[in-house]
Amino acid sequence: MESVIQRIAHRGGALLAPENTLAAFRQALALPVDAIELDVQMSRDGQLIVFHDATVERLTEGRGNILDLDFAYLRALNVAARYPGGWPEPERIPTLREVLELIKGRRRIWIEIKPSRRGSVYGRYPGIAEAVVQELERSDMLSQAVVISFDWYLLPELRRLKPEIETGAILSEDIWDPQAGQALDTLLEQVRELGCSWLDVEVSLVQPQLPALVHAYGLKLGVWTVNSLEGLQRLAASGVDALTSDRPDLFAALE
Template identity: 60%
Template sequence: MNQVQRVAHRGGAQLAPENTLAAFRNALTLPVDAIELDVQLSRDGQLVVFHDNTLDRLTNGTGNILDVDFADLRSLNAAASFPGGWPQPEQIPTLAEVLALVKGRLRVYIEIKLSKRDGVYGRYPKIAEAVVREVWAAKMLSQVLFISFDWPVLTELRSIESDLQVGALVSHDLWTPKNEQSVRELCDEVLSRGCQWVSLDQRLFADPMVNLIHQRGLKLALWTVNKAADLERLARAGVDSLTTDRPDLFSYLS
């Protein structure tokens, strides 16, 4: 079987409050090679690890991340809505805190998020430079894969630091797999952005894509795979990376 990278999505979102230090500490105890996390900017420019553009779903707060200062974000409980409850409050972590926790132990997939206000997506100002600066300060450039649905930011990342590993996140909103030619066209677009990885929604995947993507010199990642049987099947198909909310299930991979 191909040696697949085993990735804990948001630290393992079904096992602990997502994107918290508790989740990432738990991931360190599991058979994983990497954690995946999401990065956004507070109103006063702090890089925080949080998935949603708004605070409502995951915390005891409300409002847009981009409208809230870091000190106020830190006062919130990021475990407030964890199914079944969580024994203690968890703060929204900074990117620096997570990097310090896993340095030398796991790789990190950093998803750079778009901002959103009133239903309109935008780009956090200078977020690419800020993330690269933080990773460089941690001396972890070789341990990080930078990913985003915002493909232009991937080109920007490579212009800042040419040695970065970057991957294009691909969903139904961005691409429809019609035939082999559509896969080749996707590869061409991803390569033009300076990417080394294609990171597909698993629902877009078909087995022939593995060879087509590998032939172009790209690696293939799939997300978010939450059943043991699917993890096993996709690992055997030859993909390079599998991301799951249930990283404990990697123990079942042969």
């Protein structure tokens, strides 16, 4: 049974298994989670891949920017190559389709559409919104998905393609600095005008009044990334609607 608070495995549980891999997602499916979160980018030749970074060096033995790499090269890499403490077998970069097939009918899915990035220059993968919607349609998972992004102006594009799709704007310290006097009301109005259902907030930005304020705008509040039991329990009691963690095994204590 789904809990009142959505319990979300961040990248499948990045502190329990190599992130964004089928191994991580399979492990998460055995844990008390309501949804699995993952990151989607696009290879140079247009394949939707599940991978977080703009470059492959942190996680694999390869080199290069996703913008410059074809799927065949990416698929040959071992995403567990640099996993702390080692991992018993190689893990490959999955496609979004493979993950949807694994998760369908078992959990909800939160898809973060990543921007492309080269150095400090951010962009948008061509046609990525249409491609993600097509994969969700193909898998009959539109109603089980929440699509989130730092690229807020991608979100209404998703809803133009499929008005029923649930979207969320990600809010980080890079976007909103409460110490700088930026009005949260203005930001929440913008998120609502973009047609979003969710505001997904970095945990360091959460203030006691935030859940009630977000709810007053008709939005739901998600918080990322919460990796301690104390933090999960405190935020669960505060009225948030979703908690995202690299340690989804801790969610058992919230039941």
